[in-house]
Amino acid sequence: MHYRNQASETGIFGVVECFSPQILAACPLVKNVLLLDSDGRRVAVKYYTDDWPTLAAKLAFEKSVFTKTQKTNARSEAEIIMFDNHIVVYKFIQDLHFYVTGGDDENELILATVLQGFFDAVGLLLRNNVDKRAALDNLDLILLCLDEIVDGGIVLETEASVIAGKVASNALDGSGSFSEQTISQALATAREHLARSLLK
Numbered sequence: 001m002h003y004r005n006q007a008s009e010t011g012i013f014g015v016v017e018c019f020s021p022q023i024l025a026a027c028p029l030v031k032n033v034l035l036l037d038s039d040g041r042r043v044a045v046k047y048y049t050d051d052w053p054t055l056a057a058k059l060a061f062e063k064s065v066f067t068k069t070q071k072t073n074a075r076s077e078a079e080i081i082m083f084d085n086h087i088v089v090y091k092f093i094q095d096l097h098f099y100v101t102g103g104d105d106e107n108e109l110i111l112a113t114v115l116q117g118f119f120d121a122v123g124l125l126l127r128n129n130v131d132k133r134a135a136l137d138n139l140d141l142i143l144l145c146l147d148e149i150v151d152g153g154i155v156l157e158t159e160a161s162v163i164a165g166k167v168a169s170n171a172l173d174g175s176g177s178f179s180e181q182t183i184s185q186a187l188a189t190a191r192e193h194l195a196r197s198l199l200k
Helices: 021-026 055-069 108-125 132-137 139-149 160-173 178-199
Strands: 032-037 042-047 079-083 086-093 096-103
Touching (some): 032 139, 055 079, 055 086, 055 096, 096 108, 132 139, 139 160
Antiparallel strands (some): 032 042
């Protein structure tokens, strides 16, 4: 297999090349990336392995990891724990909890770098107004951000400015973000209803 992130020269995994199963096994793998609110509910999550095969298993893992970490002070620096035979790296800001999970044999520094890249990219995309409301209003950008960082569990990019730049260019290439499309669709519908009522 051959994975290439063409736009990056700066991230630690700007170019990831895996040609054989042996080399692929040596590539750092992320099992999931979680963004939870201050009550442990999902804001945005992506799972890359079948370690949690059902929705119930995923929700149980999220609740357990949240319960285990909620009383820690992971606001200034990322914290690392071994949880349920997985390494979990996490960091909090406002009412959002960011998590990156890897296998028990993964390098914690790589997982921490992925977490920091995600954390900083979200900060850039939300213009440092990082809270649950802003995250939900810009959920499309956050999901694109996750797609730029990890693909199939393989780390593609960790440099926040590169990630945010790609997400911003993807949002501009389309016809706007999902939230902008919804607003424009709502305005168009309102105009149609107003025009119909005036013509009657």
